[in-house]
Amino acid sequence: MxxxxxxxxxxxxxxxxxAVIIALVLMVLAIGPFIFSADITDRLTTLFVYVILxxxxxxxxxxxxxxxxxxxxxxxxxxYFLIRLSDAGxxxxxxxxxxxxxxxxxxxxxxxxxxxxxxxxxxxxxxxxAELSHFLVNLDPVIQGETGTSLTALNAYPPVAxxxxxxxxxxxxxxxxxAVVFALLRGRVGAGVQAIRDDEVAAASVGVKxxxxxxxxxxxxxxxxxxxxxxxxxxxxxFQPGTFFGIQWTAYMLxxxxxxxxxxxxxxxxxxxxxxxMESWFGATGVAYLIGLGVTALAFSLFLPRGIWxxxxxxxxxxxxxxxxxxxxxNPDGGRDRD
Amino acid sequence: MNFLNQxxxxxxxxxxxxxxxxxxxxxxxxxRIINLxxxxxxxxxxxxxMGFCNYTNLSxxxxxxxxxxxxxxxxxxxxxxxxxxSLRAGPLIPVLxxxxxxxxxxxxxxxxxxxxxxxxxxxxxxxAYNSWNLTNTISIAQLDALVFVTAVVVLGGLQIILRxxxxxxxxxxxxxxxAVVDLIGVNARMVYAAAAAMAMVMIGLAGAFxxxxxxxxxxAGGPQxxxxxxxxxxxxxxxxxxxxxxxxxxxxxxxxxxxxxxxxFLIAGHLTFLVVLVARTFGxxxxxxxxxPKRAAS
Amino acid sequence: xxxxxxxxLECRHGLLVAVRGISFTMAEGEILALVGANGAGKTTxxxxxxxxxxxxxxxxxxxxxxxxxxxxxxRVARGIALVPEGRRLFADMxxxxxxxxxxxxxxxxxxxxxxVLDAFPQLKPKLKARSGDLSGGQQxxxxxxxxxxxxxxxxxxxxxxxxxxxxxxxxxxxSLNGLMNSGTTIIIVEQDLRRAIAVSSRIICMLEGAIALExxxxxxxxxxxxxxxxxxxxxxxxxx
Numbered sequence: 046m047x048x049x050x051x052x053x054x055x056x057x058x059x060x061x062x063x064a065v066i067i068a069l070v071l072m073v074l075a076i077g078p079f080i081f082s083a084d085i086t087d088r089l090t091t092l093f094v095y096v097i098l099x100x101x102x103x104x105x106x107x108x109x110x111x112x113x114x115x116x117x118x119x120x121x122x123x124x125y126f127l128i129r130l131s132d133a134g135x136x137x138x139x140x141x142x143x144x145x146x147x148x149x150x151x152x153x154x155x156x157x158x159x160x161x162x163x164x165x166x167x168x169x170x171x172x173x174x175a176e177l178s179h180f181l182v183n184l185d186p187v188i189q190g191e192t193g194t195s196l197t198a199l200n201a202y203p204p205v206a207x208x209x210x211x212x213x214x215x216x217x218x219x220x221x222x223x224a225v226v227f228a229l230l231r232g233r234v235g236a237g238v239q240a241i242r243d244d245e246v247a248a249a250s251v252g253v254k255x256x257x258x259x260x261x262x263x264x265x266x267x268x269x270x271x272x273x274x275x276x277x278x279x280x281x282x283x284f285q286p287g288t289f290f291g292i293q294w295t296a297y298m299l300x301x302x303x304x305x306x307x308x309x310x311x312x313x314x315x316x317x318x319x320x321x322x323m324e325s326w327f328g329a330t331g332v333a334y335l336i337g338l339g340v341t342a343l344a345f346s347l348f349l350p351r352g353i354w355x356x357x358x359x360x361x362x363x364x365x366x367x368x369x370x371x372x373x374x375x376n377p378d379g380g381r382d383r384d
Numbered sequence: 385m386n387f388l389n390q391x392x393x394x395x396x397x398x399x400x401x402x403x404x405x406x407x408x409x410x411x412x413x414x415x416r417i418i419n420l421x422x423x424x425x426x427x428x429x430x431x432x433x434m435g436f437c438n439y440t441n442l443s444x445x446x447x448x449x450x451x452x453x454x455x456x457x458x459x460x461x462x463x464x465x466x467x468x469x470s471l472r473a474g475p476l477i478p479v480l481x482x483x484x485x486x487x488x489x490x491x492x493x494x495x496x497x498x499x500x501x502x503x504x505x506x507x508x509x510x511x512a513y514n515s516w517n518l519t520n521t522i523s524i525a526q527l528d529a530l531v532f533v534t535a536v537v538v539l540g541g542l543q544i545i546l547r548x549x550x551x552x553x554x555x556x557x558x559x560x561x562x563a564v565v566d567l568i569g570v571n572a573r574m575v576y577a578a579a580a581a582m583a584m585v586m587i588g589l590a591g592a593f594x595x596x597x598x599x600x601x602x603x604a605g606g607p608q609x610x611x612x613x614x615x616x617x618x619x620x621x622x623x624x625x626x627x628x629x630x631x632x633x634x635x636x637x638x639x640x641x642x643x644x645x646x647x648x649f650l651i652a653g654h655l656t657f658l659v660v661l662v663a664r665t666f667g668x669x670x671x672x673x674x675x676x677p678k679r680a681a682s
Numbered sequence: 683x684x685x686x687x688x689x690x691l692e693c694r695h696g697l698l699v700a701v702r703g704i705s706f707t708m709a710e711g712e713i714l715a716l717v718g719a720n721g722a723g724k725t726t727x728x729x730x731x732x733x734x735x736x737x738x739x740x741x742x743x744x745x746x747x748x749x750x751x752x753x754x755x756x757r758v759a760r761g762i763a764l765v766p767e768g769r770r771l772f773a774d775m776x777x778x779x780x781x782x783x784x785x786x787x788x789x790x791x792x793x794x795x796x797x798v799l800d801a802f803p804q805l806k807p808k809l810k811a812r813s814g815d816l817s818g819g820q821q822x823x824x825x826x827x828x829x830x831x832x833x834x835x836x837x838x839x840x841x842x843x844x845x846x847x848x849x850x851x852x853x854x855x856x857s858l859n860g861l862m863n864s865g866t867t868i869i870i871v872e873q874d875l876r877r878a879i880a881v882s883s884r885i886i887c888m889l890e891g892a893i894a895l896e897x898x899x900x901x902x903x904x905x906x907x908x909x910x911x912x913x914x915x916x917x918x919x920x921x922x
Contacts, residue, residue, distance in 0.1 A: 172606075553786070564772070568763070
C-alpha cells in the first residue's frame with residue numbers, strides 16, 4: 046500500500062500575492078484625505094460604513110446562520126448613544142467607540158433571548174426589537190420624537206478636520222472589525238460557527254459550542270453595526286430615528302452580503318463596493334432603484350445563493366485570504382494511489 | 385368603565401390580528417416558512433380590491449369574489465416561482481427570498497399607486513360607522529364585530545378542513561414529513577401550492593378588512609407583518625386557536641398601552657411580545673420549581 | 683416477464699459510494715431477502731428503487747418501463763411502495779388517518795381500510811389512537827398497512843424487525859404471511875438471517891455496496907451467507 050503524504054497549508058501563493066496587494070490598498074486608503082478630493086473622501090467614508098455593515102451581517106447570516114431583518118436596531122442605538130455621550134461631554138470620536146461598546150453590552154442579554162428563536166422567527170424577532178428601540182428612543186426628550194436632533198459636537202470642528210477625522214475613524218473601525226472577523230474565522234470559533242451554519246445538530250454532537258459561537262457573532266455584529274451607525278451619524282450630522290432605525294438598512298445589508306457571497310470573507314466587501322457603485326449610478330431613480338435591489342436580491346437567493354465571490358471561489362478554486370486550510374497531496378511518483 | 389371599553393375594543397382588535405395572522409401561521413405550520421412578504425401581500429390585496437371598487441363602483445364584498453381567487457392564484461404562482469426553489473436550498477434562503485419579494489412588492493405598489501393613504505371605508509356605507517351601544521361608554525362597531533366573527537369562522541373552517549377532509553389529511557401529513565408523503569403517492573410540491581393558495585385567501589381577507597377599517601399605503605405591509613408575527617408567537621407558533629388568543633392578548637395590550645401614552649399602543653404590543661418570549665425561555669424552569677412538591681426533610 | 687430489473691445501479695451520498703454497480707432482476711410474485719451488515723447499502727438500494735434517492739448512474743426498470751428518473755410519488759402510482767426504515771409515521775395523526783391519507787393517493791385495488799385491518803387485526807382497537815403513541819409493533823403494522831393502502835405490486839420493506847420485541851416481530855411476520863402468499867412481489871431487508879431464509883424465495887447478500895452472494899434461499903445455508911456477510915469469501919479468493 047502506497048502512503049500518501051500531504052501538507053496542510055494556510056497561505057497559498059495566490060493568497061500571499063493578494064496580501065501584498067491588500068497591504069498596498071490599505072496604505073493608500075490610510076493617507077486618503079491627503080490625496081483625494083473632499084467629495085471622494087466623503088464618499089469613501091460612506092463606503093467604509095457599507096463594508097462594516099455588510100461584513101457584520103455576513104458574520105451573523107453567513108457564518109452563524111442568523112438571518113436578521115432587524116440589525117438596524119444596532120445602527121440606530123449606535124447613533125443614539127453617540128448623541129447622548131457627546132451631549133454628556135465625551136469627545137466625539139472616543140464616543141463613537143464607546144457607544145458601540147455600550148450597544149455590545151446591551152446585546153449580551155438581548156442575544157440570550159433572541160438566539161432562542163429559529164430561522165424566520167429570529168429574523169422578524171430582530172425587527173420587533175428594532176421597532177421597539179425606535180419608539181423607546183423617540184420617548185427621550187433630547188431626540189424630540191421623529192424630528193430628531195443634530196450631532197452638535199461636530200460644530201466644534203472645522204469642516205475639513207471633521208471630514209478627515211470621520212474618514213480616519215471610519216477607516217480604522219473598518220480595518221479593525223474586518224481583522225476581528227478574520228481572526229475569529231481562523232480560530233476555533235470560526236470552524237465552530239461554520240459547522241453550525243452547515244448543520245447545527247451535527248455540530249453540537251461533535252462538541253462545537255453552538256450557542257457560544259452564535260453569541261459571539263451576535264455581539265460582534267451589534268458592536269460593528271453600532272460603530273457604523275456612529276460613523277454614519279458623524280457624516281450626516283442629523284439623527285432622525287426613522288432613518289436610523291429604518292428597515293431599508295436590512296435591504297442594503299442583505300443585498301451586499303448575498304450578492305457578494307454569504308459565508309465568504311471577501312464577498313461582503315465586494316458586495317459593498319458593488320452596492321456603493323449601484324447607489325451612485327441609480328440611487329437618484331428612487332423607487333425603481335429599490336425595486337432593482339429587491340429583484341437582484343431575490344434572483345441571487347434563488348439562482349446564485351453563494352453570491353459572486355462564493356461562485357468564483359468554488360469554480361476557480363481561488364482563495365485570496367486564507368480563512369481555512371487547504372490540503373495538498375504530495376505524491377512523489379505523481380501517479381494515482383492504488384489500494 | 386373606560387378601561388373596560390378599552391379591553392372590549394382590544395378583544396375586537398384581536399379578532400382582526402387573528403385573521404391577519406392565520407395565513408402566516410398556516411404557512412409556517414405546513415411549509416416551515418416565515419413568509420416575510422406576508423404583510424405586503426395583504427396590502428396588495430387591499431390595493432387590488434380598491435382598484436376593483438374604483439373601476440366598478442361595486443361593494444368591496446362583491447370585489448372579494450374576484451380578489452380572493454386572484455390571491456389564491458398568486459399563492460399558487462408564488463410557490464412555483466419562489467418558495468419551492470427556496471425550500472430546497474436550505475433554511476436560510478426562504479428568509480432571504482421572501483424579504484426580496486416584500487421589497488419588490490412594497491416599492492412596486494408605491495410606483496403604481498403613489499404615496500397617498502387609501503381606505504375602503506367610504507365604499508362600505510353605514511357599516512363603516514354603525515355600532516351597537518351597550519352602555520353610554522361602551523359600543524361595539526358593527527365592522528369590528530364582523531371582522532371578529534370572520535376570524536372565528538376562518539379559524540374554525542380551517543380546523544374542520546384539516547381534520548375532516550382528504551385535502552386536510554394530506555396537508556397535515558405533508559407538514560409532518562414531506563419526504564414520506566412522497567412514498568405514499570403525494571406530490572409535496574402540489575400540496576405546498578394548495579397550502580400557499582389557501583394562505584393567500586386568508587391574507588386577502590385580512591387585507592380587505594384592513595382596507596375597510598383603517599387607511600393603508602404601499603409601505604403599510606411591514607407593520608402588519610410584525611403584528612401578525614407577534615400574534616402567532618404570543619399564541620404559540622403553529623396553534624390555530626392559539627392564534628385567536630394571541631391576537632386578543634396583543635390587541636388588549638395595545639389598547640391598554642394607548643391609554644397610558646400616545647406611543648403606548650405600539651410599545652405595549654412589542655413589550656408583550658418580548659415578555660412572552662422571556663416567559664417561554666426562562667419561565668419553564670421557574671414554573672417547574674414552583675410546581676414540584678418540596679420534599680420534607682427526613 | 684420480470685417485474686423489476688436493476689442494471690448497474692450506482693448511488694452516492696456526496697463523495698461516499700453507497701451502492702456500486704448492482705444488477706439483479708425479479709419475477710412477479712418473488713420474495714427477495716436483502717441481507718448485509720450495516721452500511722452495506724441495503725437501505726440506499728431500496729430507496730433508489732422507490733425513487734427516494736437519485737442514483738448517480740444505472741437504470742431501474744419496473745414493469746417494462748424505465749422509471750430511473752421518475753419521482754417517488756409517481757412510482758407509487760405505478761405500484762412501488764416503500765416502508766421506510768424507522769417507520770416514519772405521521773406521528774400526530776391517528777392510525778386511521780395514516781392509512782386513509784395513503785389510500786387517497788395510491789393505486790386503486792383490493793387493499794382498502796377493511797382489508798388492511800383484516801391483515802393487521804391488532805390495529806382495530808387502535809384506529810383512533812395517535813400513531814406516535816403506539817407500541818413499536820403496532821407502529822410497524824401501521825407503516826406496512828399504510829404502504830399496502832397504495833396497492834403496490836412491488837413492496838419494499840426496510841428493516842421490518844428493527845427495534846421490535848421478539849414477540850412483536852413474530853406478530854408482524856404472521857400478518858405478513860398472508861400478504862406473501864397473495865402474489866405481491868416483495869423485497870425485504872432483514873437482519874435476522876434465519877428469518878430471512880425462511881420467508882424468502884431468494885437471497886441477496888450485500889457487502890460494501892456490491893452483491894457478495896446471490897442464490898435461492900433453499901439452496902443457501904447460514905454458514906455460506908455469514909461468510910459473504912462479513913466478506914470472508916473474498917479473503918479466500920485473494921489470499922497471498
